[in-house]
Amino acid sequence: MVADPDTPLRADARRNRDQIIAAAKQVFLDQGPDVPMEVIARRAGVGVGTLYRRFPDRESLILAVSRRNFEEVVTEARAAAAEEPTAWAAIVRLLQRSRGLKLSVQLAVLSPLARAILRDDETTQEFRAEIMLILDELVRGAQAEGSMRRDVGAGDVAVLCSLLLMDLPLEDLSDLVLDRALAVMIDGLRATSQSPLPGRPITGEDLRIR
Amino acid sequence: MVADPDTPLRADARRNRDQIIAAAKQVFLDQGPDVPMEVIARRAGVGVGTLYRRFPDRESLILAVSRRNFEEVVTEARAAAAEEPTAWAAIVRLLQRSRGLKLSVQLAVLSPLARAILRDDETTQEFRAEIMLILDELVRGAQAEGSMRRDVGAGDVAVLCSLLLMDLPLEDLSDLVLDRALAVMIDGLRATSQSPLPGRPITGEDLRIR
Amino acid sequence: MVADPDTPLRADARRNRDQIIAAAKQVFLDQGPDVPMEVIARRAGVGVGTLYRRFPDRESLILAVSRRNFEEVVTEARAAAAEEPTAWAAIVRLLQRSRGLKLSVQLAVLSPLARAILRDDETTQEFRAEIMLILDELVRGAQAEGSMRRDVGAGDVAVLCSLLLMDLPLEDLSDLVLDRALAVMIDGLRATSQSPLPGRPITGEDLRIR
Amino acid sequence: MVADPDTPLRADARRNRDQIIAAAKQVFLDQGPDVPMEVIARRAGVGVGTLYRRFPDRESLILAVSRRNFEEVVTEARAAAAEEPTAWAAIVRLLQRSRGLKLSVQLAVLSPLARAILRDDETTQEFRAEIMLILDELVRGAQAEGSMRRDVGAGDVAVLCSLLLMDLPLEDLSDLVLDRALAVMIDGLRATSQSPLPGRPITGEDLRIR
DNA sequence: TATGAATGAGTCTTCATTCAT
DNA sequence: AATGAATGAAGACTCATTCAT
Numbered sequence: 001m002v003a004d005p006d007t008p009l010r011a012d013a014r015r016n017r018d019q020i021i022a023a024a025k026q027v028f029l030d031q032g033p034d035v036p037m038e039v040i041a042r043r044a045g046v047g048v049g050t051l052y053r054r055f056p057d058r059e060s061l062i063l064a065v066s067r068r069n070f071e072e073v074v075t076e077a078r079a080a081a082a083e084e085p086t087a088w089a090a091i092v093r094l095l096q097r098s099r100g101l102k103l104s105v106q107l108a109v110l111s112p113l114a115r116a117i118l119r120d121d122e123t124t125q126e127f128r129a130e131i132m133l134i135l136d137e138l139v140r141g142a143q144a145e146g147s148m149r150r151d152v153g154a155g156d157v158a159v160l161c162s163l164l165l166m167d168l169p170l171e172d173l174s175d176l177v178l179d180r181a182l183a184v185m186i187d188g189l190r191a192t193s194q195s196p197l198p199g200r201p202i203t204g205e206d207l208r209i210r
Numbered sequence: 211m212v213a214d215p216d217t218p219l220r221a222d223a224r225r226n227r228d229q230i231i232a233a234a235k236q237v238f239l240d241q242g243p244d245v246p247m248e249v250i251a252r253r254a255g256v257g258v259g260t261l262y263r264r265f266p267d268r269e270s271l272i273l274a275v276s277r278r279n280f281e282e283v284v285t286e287a288r289a290a291a292a293e294e295p296t297a298w299a300a301i302v303r304l305l306q307r308s309r310g311l312k313l314s315v316q317l318a319v320l321s322p323l324a325r326a327i328l329r330d331d332e333t334t335q336e337f338r339a340e341i342m343l344i345l346d347e348l349v350r351g352a353q354a355e356g357s358m359r360r361d362v363g364a365g366d367v368a369v370l371c372s373l374l375l376m377d378l379p380l381e382d383l384s385d386l387v388l389d390r391a392l393a394v395m396i397d398g399l400r401a402t403s404q405s406p407l408p409g410r411p412i413t414g415e416d417l418r419i420r
Numbered sequence: 421m422v423a424d425p426d427t428p429l430r431a432d433a434r435r436n437r438d439q440i441i442a443a444a445k446q447v448f449l450d451q452g453p454d455v456p457m458e459v460i461a462r463r464a465g466v467g468v469g470t471l472y473r474r475f476p477d478r479e480s481l482i483l484a485v486s487r488r489n490f491e492e493v494v495t496e497a498r499a500a501a502a503e504e505p506t507a508w509a510a511i512v513r514l515l516q517r518s519r520g521l522k523l524s525v526q527l528a529v530l531s532p533l534a535r536a537i538l539r540d541d542e543t544t545q546e547f548r549a550e551i552m553l554i555l556d557e558l559v560r561g562a563q564a565e566g567s568m569r570r571d572v573g574a575g576d577v578a579v580l581c582s583l584l585l586m587d588l589p590l591e592d593l594s595d596l597v598l599d600r601a602l603a604v605m606i607d608g609l610r611a612t613s614q615s616p617l618p619g620r621p622i623t624g625e626d627l628r629i630r
Numbered sequence: 631m632v633a634d635p636d637t638p639l640r641a642d643a644r645r646n647r648d649q650i651i652a653a654a655k656q657v658f659l660d661q662g663p664d665v666p667m668e669v670i671a672r673r674a675g676v677g678v679g680t681l682y683r684r685f686p687d688r689e690s691l692i693l694a695v696s697r698r699n700f701e702e703v704v705t706e707a708r709a710a711a712a713e714e715p716t717a718w719a720a721i722v723r724l725l726q727r728s729r730g731l732k733l734s735v736q737l738a739v740l741s742p743l744a745r746a747i748l749r750d751d752e753t754t755q756e757f758r759a760e761i762m763l764i765l766d767e768l769v770r771g772a773q774a775e776g777s778m779r780r781d782v783g784a785g786d787v788a789v790l791c792s793l794l795l796m797d798l799p800l801e802d803l804s805d806l807v808l809d810r811a812l813a814v815m816i817d818g819l820r821a822t823s824q825s826p827l828p829g830r831p832i833t834g835e836d837l838r839i840r
Numbered sequence: 841t842a843t844g845a846a847t848g849a850g851t852c853t854t855c856a857t858t859c860a861t
Numbered sequence: 862a863a864t865g866a867a868t869g870a871a872g873a874c875t876c877a878t879t880c881a882t
Contacts (some may be wrong), residue, residue: 013841031322034244037875038844047843052878071305112241115379153395159391163373169325173416175366181369183407185391188398197393199386206383222861223866246851257868262853432882433845451742454664456872467847472874532661535799572814579811583793589745593836596829601789603827604782608818617813619806628805643862666855676862682857 017054022046024065029103033062033111038044061112063121065103070127073101078136087141088148091157091189094135095182098161105120125208132158132204149193155202160185211326229266230254234275239377241313243272243324273331280337282312287344294325298358301367301399304345305392308371309385336419342368357367359403365412370395437474442466442486449523449587453482453531481542482534490547497554507561508568511609513579514555515602518581520594539621539629542576552578552624567621570615574620580605640729647684647694650674654695659732663692663741692744693751699765700757703731707764717771718778721819724765725812728791731804750769755838762788762834784831790815 015071023044027035037058041051056063076097084090118124135154142148166183168174233254237245247268251261265271282363286307294300328334345364352358378384397403443464447455448566457478462472475481496517504510527534555574562568584602588594607613652675657665667688671681706727712722739839748754765784772778794834798804809811 015843037878038876041844042337048417048878049843049880050841050844053841056878058877111246149396152390155387156390156394159378159387160394162378163376163391166373166376168369168372170417173412175364177369177412180362180371180407180412183395183405184366184370184398184403186398187403187405188396190393190404192402192404193397194400194402195393195397197390199390202383202387202390206387207380226866246847247853248851259855259869263866265852337874436845454758457874460871468874469698469848469876470846473845477874493707494642572810575807576810576814579807580800580814583796583811584792586796588789588792590837593832596784597789597832600782600786600827600829600832601793603825604650604786604818604823605814606789606818607823607825608816610824612822612824613814613817615813615817617810619810622803622807622810627800627805629799646863667857668855678857679859679864679866680862683862686857688856 013054016046020046020051020054020061020203021064021068025063025069025103028062028065028134031105033114036155058114059117062111062126063117066114066118067105067123067127068100069147070124070131074127074134076101081134081138086145086147087138088145090138091135091148092186094138095157095164095186097159098164099178102165102167103200106167109152111192128208129204132207136204143191146191148189149197151197151201153201154204155206156197157189158181158204158207160189160200223264226254226256226260226355226417230256230261230264230271231274231278235279236272240273247271253400256369267329269323272333273327276324276328277331277333277337279311280334280341284337284340284344286311287341291344291348296355296357297348298355300348301345301352303360305371305374305396306389307365308321308374312375312377338418339414342417346414353401358399358400359401361405361407361411362399363411363413365416366400366407366418368414369412386389433474436464436466436470437466440466440474440481440542441484441488442470444481445489445523448485448527453515453527453534455483456599479533482527482531483544485523486534486538487541487543487547489521489523490544491550492572494547494550494554497551501554501558502608506565506567507558508559508565511555511568512606514558515577515581515584515606516599518584519598521588522585526587529603535629545628548628549624552627556624563611566611568609569611571617571621573621573623574607575624575626576617577609578627579622580609643684646676646680648704650676650681650684651694651698654691658692658695659736665745667691689743689747690746692741693754696748697751697753697757699731700754702762704757704760704764706731707761711764711768712785716777717768719773720768720777721772722766722767722816725787725791725794725816728794729808732795732797736797750813751755758838759834766834773821773829776821777822778819779827781827781831782819783831783833783836785834785836786827787819787832788837789832790819 024040027040027043031039037051038048040061041048044051051061055064055155077094080090080093080097081087084093132154135157139148139152139154139157143150164178164185168177169175230250236249237250237253241249247261248258250271251258254261261271265274285303290303290307291297292299294303342364346365349358349362349364349367353360374388374395378387380387440460444460447460447463449481451459455472458468460481461468462607464471469480475484497514500510500513500517501507504513527538555577559572559574559577563570584598584605588597590597649756650670654670657670657673661669667681668678670691671678674681681691685694708722710720710727711717714723762784765787768789769778769782769784775779794808794815797806800807
């Protein structure tokens with residue numbers, strides 16, 4: 001018998017659930033989205049049975065991990081928008097922090113399965129929309145401030161963000177290397193940049209997972 | 211039992227071998243490096259047995275696909291260096307064309323297995339070294355020309371290249387979106403860019419697969 | 421993922437494990453060590469998955485079957501030594517009973533794979549050493565009693581024993597035929613035998629699996 | 631198109647056939663009756679295609695190897711009967727030489743497939759009958775000479791012979807060990823042996839492969 | 841409720857046999 | 862006629878998911 005989804009879980013059950021999501025996140029990052037369920041269960045310190053009680057199949061686990069991750073992106077974006085003195089600073093901060101959000105993007109990018117799941121999940125789409133909304137506002141702000149070139153849209157920034165999430169197999173150097181790539185991108189985004197970009201600004205809507 | 215690698219293949223066998231590599235490339239791009247061998251065989255129009263006769267295991271198939279791909283990168287890099295009037299133009303062309311070279315990078319990036327295989331393959335390492343050599347010369351040239359900022363190395367450019375190879379799930383828009391990201395990066399690489407990059411220039415050696 | 425070998429198995433799991441070993445013994449005797457794992461699993465009344473959970477590969481199953489069998493040989497040898505009035509009688513009994521121990525020997529003799537496995541297994545080597553120890557004592561005893569010829573060693577007796585384990589394709593007659601061969605051997609082992617044996621007595625050590 | 635079986639093969643074809651049989655014999659001895667056909671073909675220095683032209687399937691190859699081997703046994707038995715001064719000496723010689731005839735017996739003993747093939751092959755049965763005929767005469771002769779115990783039959787001797795063909799995994803020692811086991815058996819077969827054998831003498835007919 | 845045992849479908853890989861060169 | 866390439870059926874093994882304890 002499965003609990004009514006609306007009934008809040010008992011405290012220990014919730015803790016259990018959280019452990020599993022955290023473990024799955026770790027393991028997905030380490031070994032990709034194809035790890036055996038048993039490995040995830042072990043990492044969470046539970047049996048497979050328990051895992052399956054919480055998440056009836058792999059799909060729903062991926063979904064849970066991903067939603068949580070998106071939630072964090074939203075939080076981060078809100079904080080950046082609220083706390084930074086200028087929109088440009090908020091964008092730079094978002095680009096810098098995005099590496100911590102790696103997982104969701106990786107899941108969407110690497111695993112056709114995960115992609116399909118996320119595409120069809122309304123909650124995820126709402127998170128995405130929310131993020132793009134914030135970003136859009138920031139981009140306009142930064143352009144108004146005169147710090148950001150006018151031929152980019154929120155979508156362009158989101159794409160650069162996503163690119164930085166690629167998992168380069170460089171071990172120690174990975175952070176430095178990506179920091180530098182980011183710095184190049186930021187310079188390229190500045191209002192002083194010269195060559196016009198091809199096409200038209202990319203919007204958040206353009207990036208809806210398909 | 212596989213034929214002595216030094217004996218030239220019979221005409222039909224060679225044709226088959228090429229078809230298999232081409233099919234594998236397609237299928238790896240479409241579905242990642244974990245596709246059933248059967249799928250690859252079918253796509254190549256042969257039975258699994260034939261596939262296994264040519265490539266005794268998945269590993270050696272990945273290797274073959276990857277080597278061929280690296281070879282193409284080397285060719286492309288040489289051509290860019292030889293044909294473009296300036297080093298800067300050659301680099302821009304390389305960055306623009308890199309998308310066609312997606313597969314090797316994806317394999318190295320996405321699949322721990324593939325990564326390990328490539329890491330241990332001498333031929334691949336030689337291709338890599340060759341590419342980095344050309345790129346290094348181009349970067350120095352572009353810096354001497356005054357078109358490229360002086361605080362980047364060949365490794366930095368290679369990283370930007372790799373980032374552009376990410377397989378964004380955008381379908382039609384994918385090309386435009388990446389063209390724009392590339393344009394941002396190119397602007398960021400120009401000699402006129404302002405903020406100094408963190409750390410030190412990344413060299414080709416820094417990027418050896420580990 | 422297999423349970424920690426030190427954790428005692430759940431009751432049902434242990435029962436299952438025993439069934440599998442018993443089934444494997446039967447099937448190995450009937451059809452040799454190359455039978456499909458599926459056949460063994462079916463005979464044990466379980467699915468292949470269960471078989472593989474208990475024995476991660478064919479090797480470890482062979483090992484388990486073989487160890488259990490050796491254990492029985494040791495037990496039998498001890499009982500013979502303890503219960504028979506004379507050492508000669510104990511040896512005769514061992515030779516007579518050895519047919520029941522057929523499997524271990526057959527595995528070692530018939531299958532290069534099995535042979536290699538047993539050779540490298542310490543537990544098996546200990547069983548073997550124990551058996552040879554008992555046999556050595558019996559042989560000396562029987563020689564002291566004046567019933568056994570003095571130019572044979574424990575190894576010689578063990579070899580005769582092994583020879584009797586050959587699986588002659590005779591069906592009904594098999595037992596009689598081997599009983600008679602055994603009786604011939606026993607007569608040949610008596611102290612009254614005439615022609616000296618070639619070489620030197622074979623020891624247990626001489627027969628270590630190589 | 632396959633040659634009429636009655637037409638004698640052309641000289642090179644015959645040589646070919648002989649090479650294959652010789653190679654198969656070697657490989658069967660080394661690796662058992664389950665070796666890949668390709669391995670046999672390679673050892674014979676031909677392609678699989680050629681092998682299959684001569685022997686339409688594994689069955690007929692096993693048969694050919696086995697027949698040739700039986701032929702040699704017959705020859706050897708005839709020679710022993712003709713050349714030795716006494717029947718007892720001929721039997722001893724046969725027992726001593728039997729190790730060279732190992733293969734046929736091993737095939738019959740080790741491989742259920744081979745067993746079935748030989749059982750159904752008339753030629754093989756004729757060879758067997760011929761051998762048993764010679765042996766029977768020798769046994770009667772040796773008993774008449776007073777050298778062999780009277781309670782054994784040709785079948786008993788054949789069984790002892792077969793037992794000696796077991797392939798003990800002892801490497802260097804193997805010959806000595808079996809020579810000694812044989813000597814014990816010979817002593818057990820002498821007219822002076824004491825304890826009566828169980829049952830009745832085993833005849834050649836008793837040993838027909840079933 | 842938590843656990844981990846059992847199941848079997850799915851994939852990899854080998855090899856007997858057939859067929860094109 | 863000889864060769865070795867191609868094929869697919871068969872067996873090994875893994876792992877998602879279900880179920881007994």
